Amino acid sequence: MSELTRQILKANESFVKQSLSQGGFDEVSKYPSRNLAVLTCMDTRLLSFLEPAMGLVRGEAKLIKVAGNTAFEDFDSVIGSLMVAVYELHVHDIIVMGHDDCGMLKTTADSLCRHMAEEGIDEKAIAAVRPKLEQWANPITDIDASVCDTVRRLRANPYLPSSLTIYGMVIHPHTGEIRVVDDGEGQEQEVL
Numbered sequence: 001m002s003e004l005t006r007q008i009l010k011a012n013e014s015f016v017k018q019s020l021s022q023g024g025f026d027e028v029s030k031y032p033s034r035n036l037a038v039l040t041c042m043d044t045r046l047l048s049f050l051e052p053a054m055g056l057v058r059g060e061a062k063l064i065k066v067a068g069n070t071a072f073e074d075f076d077s078v079i080g081s082l083m084v085a086v087y088e089l090h091v092h093d094i095i096v097m098g099h100d101d102c103g104m105l106k107t108t109a110d111s112l113c114r115h116m117a118e119e120g121i122d123e124k125a126i127a128a129v130r131p132k133l134e135q136w137a138n139p140i141t142d143i144d145a146s147v148c149d150t151v152r153r154l155r156a157n158p159y160l161p162s163s164l165t166i167y168g169m170v171i172h173p174h175t176g177e178i179r180v181v182d183d184g185e186g187q188e189q190e191v192l
């Protein structure tokens with residue numbers, strides 16, 4: 001058994017033991033009780049940090065995490081997840097939550113392609129994905145602007161209903177302070 005697997009199973013054993021000794025966890029619905037989905041970044045510093053900073057607890061919201069909290073295609077796995085959240089799980093509000101010092105601000109198609117080449121990825125494969133990487137990674141140079149752009153794209157997405165309210169926010173990864181960059185008020189105007 002690998003060291004990582006061993007570590008995970010060891011932690012899991014004590015987690016379950018402790019949980020059972022306290023009578024187990026309450027059963028929580030899969031429907032988010034606050035009808036909320038949060039699209040945020042995979043950044044390590046947000047782990048066990050973003051939710052308390054937002055006042056969210058287990059059962060209240062859907063969390064979708066991707067590098068740079070982007071949704072730049074009309075349909076991809078992020079949009080698919082949001083479609084499930086909206087059409088199957090009663091989500092009405094979506095918060096796009098970026099964070100300061102996001103790694104995507106410094107990540108470019110060039111740097112990714114260079115590192116792929118160093119790891120021996122096939123040249124043709126790199127050439128094939130480069131245009132997508134340029135479209136995805138290169139525009140993220142300012143987190144506030146990037147969050148606002150994602151909010152705009154979600155509002156204009158042909159597969160999501162205009163009844164949604166979509167907000168843009170940015171959290172600081174050290175203090176946990178959140179600033180609002182789009183409070184959803186532009187929604188109706190933009191839809192009309």
Ligand SMILES: [Zn+2]
Nearest residue numbers: 041043102103
């Ligand atoms: Zn990030």
